[in-house]
Amino acid sequence: MGYGTMRLTGPHIWGEPADRNEALQILQQAVAQGVNFIDTADYYGEDVTNRLIAEALYPYNKDLVICTKVGATRKPDKSWVTYNTPQNLRDSIDNNLRTLKLEQISLVHFRVMPHSDVPFDESLSAMFELQKEGKILHVGLSNISREDLQKGMTMGSIATVENMYGHGQRTSMDNPYGGLTNGGEEVLDICEQNHIPLIPYFSLFNSLPKADSKIAEIAKKYDVTEAQVNLAWLLHKSPWILPIPGTSSQAHLKENLLAVKIELTQADMDYLG
Template sequence: MPSTITIAPTSAQPLTANRLGYGTMRLTGPDIWGEPANRPEALQILRTAVESGVSYLDTADYYGEDITNRLIREALYPYPAGLVIGTKVGATRRPDKSWVPYNRPEQLRASIDNNLRTLGQEQIQLVHLRLMGHGPVPLDEQLGAMFEMQQEGKILHVGLSNVTRAELEEGLQMGPIATVENMYSYAQRTTLNLPHGVNTGGEEVLDLCEQHQIPLIPFFSLLHALPKADDKIAEIARKYNATPAQINIAWLLHRSPLMLPIPGTSSLAHLRENLAAAAIHLSDEDMAFLG
């Protein structure tokens, strides 16, 4: 099982990251809103993650709002060599904490400028266009604005998030798609309807990602209910003296060499537990049993 992954391997500026990243969304307050309950611990989680070998951080300026970007900068700036920070645009939050599209070209540009400012960067290494339902803004108009900012040097690599197979195919016809970020876990592999919108599953795009050497970054891999204690994943967890959550992470890492999980947590203890999952080596028989 490879320990690293290459983002945009055929580009002039590929990026390399260790295959277990960290998603920062859970560092915010309740409902992904406001400051964390324990700010010193949130900062320590970021520092510990990087010190422990995490080299990919996932964030968005609509987490908080702007909370995770500011925490990343406070904890880690000046950023160590080799650290890849990926952010997302295409959505925003209302005062009632709802999630709404923010995907007109001028809005996407405003989001990129805000991310650059709050992260303290001159160029963002990786930006995912989060699809929230196109509404009046077609995908080619949204993605066209992203590629335009890439040409300007504000973005190094462009990815897509919450994307269907048809949307990924359309995106690939427009330009290089570096990564895909979709919901994916052992327990939830296909599209799921949630109160704040539809989350597209990773299973329907994984083979297409592999065909084009596109890393798949699974989100919400630990958020939704893991199988019950009598399910197969619990049996494998007992075999390795691990938790079902750790086996879920290990399963993702073994599912494809192009998988880059980003399990998030607001607990330093859980961070260490998640990171330990990278050392669990599932056998072919384990993977066949899990399905």
């Protein structure tokens, strides 16, 4: 289980957390409990999660993978905008290196934004160039369609894919923050065939807009929370899935991590779909 830092920011994924000390303790507790994959982005905040990570965890454990994303930025009105020219990407990487206090970032996802004026292959080529320069160790893709993933794999080594994925939301949908969001179900088979970890984000989002009666029934069966069953379903779905649930609560962090102990039967998985 990994940990996604997006929820450590203020409202609308902007500004400082309501309780900065709690945010720092969450990061420290996650690593203390064995989490060695942390997902962030310099447009969370802006720069809030990166600075929290550095303050809480630097100098980093040798086995800790800090994964960041580029391809987007934020305006003062809190809107999300595309930021994916080769120079944009270079500036983002340099900013992430600075705020995270790193000389090389282990993994960087190029997030594909809707309505881009920059061709996908131009942006991805810039990512591979930054990799050659040693600023990035591994290149991943986020919010990627099946077609663009296949295209990207012909251009270089794609280490990971980060798409929205949960029991109640498996395919493309309109993103609550604007634009189209590509689902994990559309690329999972490609990831499995090529041994590419699929990192689902918003994996618990499906429990917000509507109730999931099947998840609720399994949660009652095992006396666990619906969020835990959502995570357990992902972990049972494929060995190539790495959930990164985020939270701004130490109690919820502990709850999320306990989802790895839930053993769903084949009958449970067949029922959940």
